[in-house]
Amino acid sequence: MIPLDPAPADVVKLKVCMAGEAMVGKTSLIRRYVLDEYDDRYIATLGTKVSKMVLNVPDPTDARSVEVRMILWDVMGTRTLRDLLRDAYYHGAHAILGVADLTRGETLAELSGWFESIRAVAGPIPSYVVVNKADLESERAKTHESIDGHCGSRGWPWSYTSAKTGEGVEDAFRNLVSSVLRARMRPVT
Amino acid sequence: MTPRRPDTDTLVRERLRANANDVDALFVLAAIHANRGQLIEGVSVLDRVLRIDPAYPGGWIFKAKLHRMQGDDRAASRAERRASEESL
Numbered sequence: 001m002i003p004l005d006p007a008p009a010d011v012v013k014l015k016v017c018m019a020g021e022a023m024v025g026k027t028s029l030i031r032r033y034v035l036d037e038y039d040d041r042y043i044a045t046l047g048t049k050v051s052k053m054v055l056n057v058p059d060p061t062d063a064r065s066v067e068v069r070m071i072l073w074d075v076m077g078t079r080t081l082r083d084l085l086r087d088a089y090y091h092g093a094h095a096i097l098g099v100a101d102l103t104r105g106e107t108l109a110e111l112s113g114w115f116e117s118i119r120a121v122a123g124p125i126p127s128y129v130v131v132n133k134a135d136l137e138s139e140r141a142k143t144h145e146s147i148d149g150h151c152g153s154r155g156w157p158w159s160y161t162s163a164k165t166g167e168g169v170e171d172a173f174r175n176l177v178s179s180v181l182r183a184r185m186r187p188v189t
Numbered sequence: 190m191t192p193r194r195p196d197t198d199t200l201v202r203e204r205l206r207a208n209a210n211d212v213d214a215l216f217v218l219a220a221i222h223a224n225r226g227q228l229i230e231g232v233s234v235l236d237r238v239l240r241i242d243p244a245y246p247g248g249w250i251f252k253a254k255l256h257r258m259q260g261d262d263r264a265a266s267r268a269e270r271r272a273s274e275e276s277l
Contacts, residue, residue, distance in 0.1 A: 046200060
Protein backbone atom coordinates (compact mmCIF):
# COMPACT_ATOMS: atom_id res chain seq x y z
CA MET A 1 0.00 0.00 0.00
CA ILE A 2 1.28 3.48 -0.86
CA PRO A 3 1.72 5.50 2.35
CA LEU A 4 -0.57 8.47 2.70
CA ASP A 5 1.14 11.71 1.86
CA PRO A 6 1.00 13.63 5.13
CA ALA A 7 1.74 16.98 3.38
CA PRO A 8 1.69 19.74 6.03
CA ALA A 9 0.38 18.80 9.47
CA ASP A 10 -3.30 17.82 9.46
CA VAL A 11 -3.56 17.63 5.68
CA VAL A 12 -3.97 14.26 4.00
CA LYS A 13 -4.00 13.61 0.25
CA LEU A 14 -6.07 10.66 -0.90
CA LYS A 15 -6.52 9.03 -4.26
CA VAL A 16 -9.91 7.35 -4.26
CA CYS A 17 -10.88 5.07 -7.14
CA MET A 18 -14.43 4.32 -8.15
CA ALA A 19 -15.17 0.71 -9.00
CA GLY A 20 -18.16 -1.12 -10.40
CA GLU A 21 -19.96 -2.26 -13.49
CA ALA A 22 -21.11 0.02 -16.28
CA MET A 23 -24.24 2.09 -15.59
CA VAL A 24 -24.29 1.69 -11.81
CA GLY A 25 -23.90 5.44 -11.36
CA LYS A 26 -20.20 6.01 -10.61
CA THR A 27 -20.03 9.23 -12.57
CA SER A 28 -23.38 10.45 -11.24
CA LEU A 29 -22.22 9.93 -7.66
CA ILE A 30 -19.11 12.00 -8.22
CA ARG A 31 -21.13 14.65 -9.99
CA ARG A 32 -23.61 14.77 -7.11
CA TYR A 33 -20.88 14.88 -4.50
CA VAL A 34 -18.57 17.40 -6.16
CA LEU A 35 -21.07 19.63 -7.99
CA ASP A 36 -24.35 18.76 -6.26
CA GLU A 37 -25.86 18.13 -9.69
CA TYR A 38 -27.64 15.25 -11.34
CA ASP A 39 -28.35 14.56 -14.99
CA ASP A 40 -30.84 11.85 -15.95
CA ARG A 41 -29.18 11.21 -19.30
CA TYR A 42 -26.70 8.35 -19.38
CA ILE A 43 -23.34 9.30 -20.81
CA ALA A 44 -20.91 6.39 -20.79
CA THR A 45 -17.52 7.26 -19.33
CA LEU A 46 -14.59 6.82 -21.66
CA GLY A 47 -11.05 6.96 -20.34
CA THR A 48 -10.38 8.56 -16.98
CA LYS A 49 -11.99 11.51 -15.26
CA VAL A 50 -10.36 13.07 -12.25
CA SER A 51 -12.22 15.33 -9.79
CA LYS A 52 -10.99 16.98 -6.64
CA MET A 53 -12.75 17.55 -3.37
CA VAL A 54 -11.56 18.96 -0.07
CA LEU A 55 -13.29 18.04 3.15
CA ASN A 56 -12.61 18.32 6.85
CA VAL A 57 -13.12 15.25 9.01
CA PRO A 58 -12.27 14.40 12.61
CA ASP A 59 -8.99 12.54 12.96
CA PRO A 60 -9.80 9.20 14.61
CA THR A 61 -6.46 9.31 16.45
CA ASP A 62 -7.24 12.51 18.34
CA ALA A 63 -9.72 15.35 18.59
CA ARG A 64 -8.24 17.45 15.79
CA SER A 65 -9.81 18.03 12.41
CA VAL A 66 -7.99 16.77 9.33
CA GLU A 67 -8.16 18.43 5.94
CA VAL A 68 -8.52 15.71 3.35
CA ARG A 69 -7.68 16.58 -0.25
CA MET A 70 -9.40 13.85 -2.18
CA ILE A 71 -8.70 13.04 -5.81
CA LEU A 72 -11.55 10.99 -7.21
CA TRP A 73 -10.75 8.77 -10.18
CA ASP A 74 -13.76 7.84 -12.23
CA VAL A 75 -13.07 4.99 -14.62
CA MET A 76 -14.90 3.11 -17.32
CA GLY A 77 -17.05 0.20 -16.24
CA THR A 78 -15.87 -1.83 -19.24
CA ARG A 79 -14.78 -5.12 -17.73
CA THR A 80 -12.95 -6.37 -20.83
CA LEU A 81 -10.36 -3.59 -20.46
CA ARG A 82 -10.32 -3.50 -16.66
CA ASP A 83 -7.27 -5.69 -16.08
CA LEU A 84 -5.33 -4.16 -18.94
CA LEU A 85 -5.85 -0.67 -17.55
CA ARG A 86 -5.65 -1.44 -13.86
CA ASP A 87 -2.06 -0.22 -13.40
CA ALA A 88 -2.93 3.05 -15.12
CA TYR A 89 -6.03 3.58 -13.04
CA TYR A 90 -5.19 2.19 -9.64
CA HIS A 91 -1.47 2.83 -9.15
CA GLY A 92 -1.09 4.80 -5.93
CA ALA A 93 -4.73 4.47 -4.88
CA HIS A 94 -5.50 4.80 -1.18
CA ALA A 95 -9.14 3.67 -1.15
CA ILE A 96 -11.90 2.15 -3.27
CA LEU A 97 -15.50 3.23 -3.48
CA GLY A 98 -17.34 0.24 -4.92
CA VAL A 99 -20.70 1.00 -6.51
CA ALA A 100 -23.55 -1.46 -7.02
CA ASP A 101 -27.00 -0.85 -8.47
CA LEU A 102 -30.00 -1.66 -6.27
CA THR A 103 -31.98 -2.71 -9.33
CA ARG A 104 -29.32 -5.09 -10.73
CA GLY A 105 -28.29 -7.71 -8.20
CA GLU A 106 -25.35 -8.97 -10.22
CA THR A 107 -23.58 -5.64 -9.88
CA LEU A 108 -22.97 -6.34 -6.18
CA ALA A 109 -21.53 -9.77 -6.91
CA GLU A 110 -19.20 -8.29 -9.53
CA LEU A 111 -17.57 -5.97 -7.00
CA SER A 112 -15.36 -8.79 -5.71
CA GLY A 113 -13.66 -8.93 -9.09
CA TRP A 114 -13.17 -5.18 -9.16
CA PHE A 115 -11.69 -5.11 -5.68
CA GLU A 116 -9.37 -7.99 -6.49
CA SER A 117 -8.14 -6.24 -9.61
CA ILE A 118 -7.53 -2.97 -7.77
CA ARG A 119 -5.79 -4.58 -4.81
CA ALA A 120 -3.47 -6.47 -7.15
CA VAL A 121 -2.06 -3.04 -8.00
CA ALA A 122 -2.69 -0.89 -4.94
CA GLY A 123 -2.36 -3.44 -2.14
CA PRO A 124 -4.81 -4.04 0.70
CA ILE A 125 -6.43 -0.61 0.66
CA PRO A 126 -9.71 0.10 2.46
CA SER A 127 -12.97 -0.11 0.59
CA TYR A 128 -16.52 1.07 1.05
CA VAL A 129 -19.55 -0.08 -0.90
CA VAL A 130 -22.56 1.96 -1.89
CA VAL A 131 -25.74 0.46 -3.24
CA ASN A 132 -26.86 3.23 -5.54
CA LYS A 133 -30.23 4.12 -7.07
CA ALA A 134 -31.93 3.86 -3.68
CA ASP A 135 -34.70 6.04 -5.14
CA LEU A 136 -35.75 3.03 -7.26
CA GLU A 137 -36.97 1.03 -4.25
CA SER A 138 -39.85 -0.47 -6.23
CA GLU A 139 -37.31 -2.04 -8.62
CA ARG A 140 -35.12 -3.44 -5.84
CA ALA A 141 -33.41 -6.67 -6.96
CA LYS A 142 -31.98 -7.80 -3.61
CA THR A 143 -33.37 -7.65 -0.10
CA HIS A 144 -31.68 -5.50 2.51
CA GLU A 145 -30.72 -8.65 4.41
CA SER A 146 -29.19 -10.21 1.33
CA ILE A 147 -27.07 -7.12 0.64
CA ASP A 148 -26.05 -6.89 4.27
CA GLY A 149 -25.09 -10.55 4.33
CA HIS A 150 -23.07 -10.26 1.11
CA CYS A 151 -21.16 -7.19 2.26
CA GLY A 152 -20.85 -8.30 5.89
CA SER A 153 -19.34 -11.66 4.99
CA ARG A 154 -16.65 -9.86 2.99
CA GLY A 155 -15.96 -7.19 5.57
CA TRP A 156 -17.25 -4.39 3.37
CA PRO A 157 -18.87 -1.46 5.15
CA TRP A 158 -21.77 -0.27 3.02
CA SER A 159 -24.75 2.05 2.73
CA TYR A 160 -27.43 3.12 0.27
CA THR A 161 -27.08 6.15 -1.98
CA SER A 162 -29.09 7.91 -4.59
CA ALA A 163 -27.14 10.14 -6.92
CA LYS A 164 -30.51 11.33 -8.18
CA THR A 165 -31.82 12.64 -4.85
CA GLY A 166 -28.48 13.04 -3.09
CA GLU A 167 -29.49 10.63 -0.32
CA GLY A 168 -26.49 9.17 1.48
CA VAL A 169 -23.90 10.46 -1.00
CA GLU A 170 -21.92 12.80 1.22
CA ASP A 171 -22.07 10.35 4.12
CA ALA A 172 -20.69 7.57 1.92
CA PHE A 173 -17.63 9.58 0.93
CA ARG A 174 -17.12 10.69 4.53
CA ASN A 175 -17.41 7.10 5.74
CA LEU A 176 -14.83 6.02 3.19
CA VAL A 177 -12.43 8.73 4.29
CA SER A 178 -12.91 7.77 7.93
CA SER A 179 -12.10 4.15 7.02
CA VAL A 180 -8.87 5.29 5.40
CA LEU A 181 -7.87 7.41 8.37
CA ARG A 182 -8.63 4.56 10.75
CA ALA A 183 -6.64 2.18 8.57
CA ARG A 184 -3.55 4.32 9.15
CA MET A 185 -3.58 2.98 12.68
CA ARG A 186 -3.91 -0.72 11.92
CA PRO A 187 -3.25 -3.21 9.16
CA VAL A 188 -6.17 -3.67 6.74
CA THR A 189 -7.44 -7.23 6.37
CA MET B 190 -34.97 -5.39 -18.71
CA THR B 191 -31.28 -4.97 -17.89
CA PRO B 192 -29.91 -1.77 -19.41
CA ARG B 193 -26.94 -2.07 -21.68
CA ARG B 194 -23.95 0.17 -21.98
CA PRO B 195 -23.28 1.17 -25.55
CA ASP B 196 -20.52 -0.89 -27.12
CA THR B 197 -17.15 0.67 -26.28
CA ASP B 198 -15.76 0.39 -29.82
CA THR B 199 -18.81 2.17 -31.17
CA LEU B 200 -18.56 4.91 -28.57
CA VAL B 201 -14.91 5.47 -29.39
CA ARG B 202 -15.60 5.67 -33.10
CA GLU B 203 -18.46 8.12 -32.58
CA ARG B 204 -16.41 10.34 -30.31
CA LEU B 205 -13.45 10.38 -32.68
CA ARG B 206 -15.70 11.20 -35.61
CA ALA B 207 -16.89 14.25 -33.67
CA ASN B 208 -13.39 15.19 -32.50
CA ALA B 209 -10.30 13.43 -33.80
CA ASN B 210 -8.30 14.75 -30.83
CA ASP B 211 -10.69 13.50 -28.13
CA VAL B 212 -8.09 12.26 -25.65
CA ASP B 213 -10.48 10.05 -23.70
CA ALA B 214 -11.55 8.24 -26.85
CA LEU B 215 -7.94 7.99 -28.04
CA PHE B 216 -6.86 6.56 -24.66
CA VAL B 217 -9.51 3.87 -24.91
CA LEU B 218 -8.63 3.22 -28.55
CA ALA B 219 -5.04 2.58 -27.43
CA ALA B 220 -6.38 0.09 -24.86
CA ILE B 221 -8.59 -1.60 -27.47
CA HIS B 222 -5.58 -2.04 -29.77
CA ALA B 223 -3.47 -3.42 -26.92
CA ASN B 224 -6.26 -5.77 -25.86
CA ARG B 225 -6.24 -7.19 -29.39
CA GLY B 226 -2.49 -7.68 -29.23
CA GLN B 227 -1.83 -4.71 -31.55
CA LEU B 228 0.83 -3.21 -29.30
CA ILE B 229 2.55 -1.03 -31.90
CA GLU B 230 -0.75 0.60 -32.81
CA GLY B 231 -1.62 0.93 -29.12
CA VAL B 232 1.63 2.72 -28.29
CA SER B 233 1.26 4.94 -31.33
CA VAL B 234 -2.23 6.08 -30.32
CA LEU B 235 -1.14 6.52 -26.71
CA ASP B 236 1.77 8.70 -27.85
CA ARG B 237 -0.78 10.90 -29.56
CA VAL B 238 -2.77 11.15 -26.31
CA LEU B 239 0.35 12.19 -24.42
CA ARG B 240 1.32 14.76 -27.04
CA ILE B 241 -2.11 16.37 -26.67
CA ASP B 242 -2.22 16.04 -22.88
CA PRO B 243 1.09 15.07 -21.26
CA ALA B 244 -0.68 14.85 -17.88
CA TYR B 245 -3.47 12.54 -19.03
CA PRO B 246 -4.39 10.52 -15.89
CA GLY B 247 -2.67 7.15 -15.98
CA GLY B 248 -1.29 7.78 -19.46
CA TRP B 249 2.41 7.33 -18.72
CA ILE B 250 1.82 4.28 -16.52
CA PHE B 251 -0.19 2.69 -19.30
CA LYS B 252 2.57 3.53 -21.78
CA ALA B 253 5.08 1.82 -19.47
CA LYS B 254 2.86 -1.24 -19.36
CA LEU B 255 2.56 -1.44 -23.13
CA HIS B 256 6.34 -1.11 -23.54
CA ARG B 257 6.83 -3.92 -21.01
CA MET B 258 4.37 -6.03 -22.99
CA GLN B 259 6.52 -5.33 -26.05
CA GLY B 260 9.61 -6.39 -24.10
CA ASP B 261 11.11 -2.88 -24.25
CA ASP B 262 12.18 -2.41 -20.64
CA ARG B 263 14.19 0.75 -21.31
CA ALA B 264 11.24 2.55 -22.86
CA ALA B 265 9.06 1.27 -20.01
CA SER B 266 11.46 2.68 -17.42
CA ARG B 267 11.49 6.05 -19.20
CA ALA B 268 7.70 6.13 -19.16
CA GLU B 269 7.66 5.19 -15.47
CA ARG B 270 10.03 8.04 -14.68
CA ARG B 271 7.80 10.41 -16.58
CA ALA B 272 4.79 9.07 -14.66
CA SER B 273 6.57 9.91 -11.41
CA GLU B 274 7.37 13.42 -12.63
CA GLU B 275 3.80 14.04 -13.72
CA SER B 276 2.48 12.97 -10.33
CA LEU B 277 4.68 15.45 -8.44
